[in-house]
Amino acid sequence: MSNHTGDLTISQPPGCTENTVTNETPPAPIASTKGLNADLVFKGVTAAFAFSILVILALMALEMVKESLPTIKAFGWEFINSSDWNPVQDTFGALPYIWGSVVSSILALALATPLSVGTALFITEIAPRKFGGVVASLVELLAAIPSVIYGLWGVLVMAPWLQQTVQPFLIEHFGFLPFFQGAPYGVSMLAAVFILMIMVIPIITSITKEVLLAVPQSQREAAIALGATRWEMIRMAVLPYGRSGILGAVILGLGRAIGETMAVTMVIGNTPQISLSLLSPAYTMPSVIANEFAETTSKLHASALMEIGLILLAVTLVINVMARLLLWGMTRQAAGGAK
């Protein structure tokens, strides 16, 4: 017996002696106590880190609600229903900003979605594997470009091109439509739509690519064996299988577009107006916050910016949750379909 306990103490790492003191009868499990304690500490620390994120988010939301109470009390629903934004007279209506954000983001997505899905299909279904990989990493590189660079390019290169070439062309040939009326300014809703389109393409493309890669090969083979061409296979087996995932990718792109600040501020013209014409300048929620926070004229003005921020936060949260749910449903379906 004594021989046995002797073995135990030898096998114990030196740091464990404290534990042996506190325990009256220290047989077998002693050797693992150190690992257990370290595990508990590790668990506690990581849990604290994870929890702190939630706390920060909750505190932020709480603070924003608190700070925007003055305008919520003063204007109520009128805040999101009125176009009158006048810091000098302390009247605030955020509708032009909401309009600008929603319209620019949705139009950008409408243009970016087919381009992105097409690119993802090219990468996964059509290009030779190596070449597809090169294209995929180039597209992902686009996502790494800082948005101020996009904005600079937009305002120095794209806006003049729009002003001198694209917008006069649109006015001349499609001027009868309400969307292409007015003077060519260059900086405009159209410029913001284009910039946002370029900026969301990498996100939608890379997520769609992952979604398409998750489509089981057996689905493609099923379509091919029925005598489908490559395009028919994509339409019959690949896209339907990935549809919820692709929708999730698009919605994540929407979240990115609606929160984009810098590039949009630089090209949209920053004029709070609601116009059907894509040629006229507009304004978005993030842009007005970025432009006015440093020179708030009154407490109410600061509160109005805070409430816009609150609306923006709520919208992006809802959009992201929706996207995650769709992507989650997609992976669950992939797991279920494999049975």
Add this chain to the structure above:
Amino acid sequence: MNPKVKIDKLNVHFGQTHAVKDVSIDVPENTVTAIIGPSGCGKSTMLRSLNRMHDLFPSARVTGKVLLDGGDIYDRKVDPVSIRRRVGMVFQKPNPFPAMSIYDNVVAGYKLNGRVKKSDADEIVETSLRRVALWDEVKDRLKNNSMELSGGQQQRLCIARTIAVQPEVILMDEPASALDPISTLKIEELIEELAEKYTIIIVTHNMQQAARVSDYTAFFYMGDLIEWGETKKLFTTPEKKQTEDYITGRFG
């Protein structure tokens, strides 16, 4: 009688691997030919070369001839899509399209021919599902999602989808290996019935299954065709020692 499918000195390479070596088999019309052999012996690879499925994988190289009614399907002028409409395929795991209803799954391939009248589609769906003995089980829920069905029902749905295109030859790659015994039995009965109208080539792991359903059997080992002939003869008086060892369970 000319064979429906004549495999003539067929070789398949995957990169450095020589998966199918110089194989020649004649498959008569309206018969069931079983391909047996241990795992990795090249039997699935052989099967997939009969409707040019290897075209999907650039690493596969097929040489030799596969004659369908006397015409080489690997002829450069032949469109592989047209071959696959004549030579259908059923896979190991049931793979219905999960985003489609039962009805839409059955007509999925048929619709590739162009616009389809609703009445024609209805008829195709009913006859195809009746032929695979699934009609009575699903006729009241044709618009429901195909993933509601059990594994065996899904596999029969996949067979219905294949015959809806009205192929001449049906390739089956271990069609019952993922199914329970009762579903397996149903698939086997189905194969015998289908042989009245179609030429069937089936890869199977299960020797009893080969003995039960097939008219001809080919035994593969390490990419070589060891022996082929009438099933009864191959299972009772095999010519080669290797075949005898395999069917008596001495290896494999």
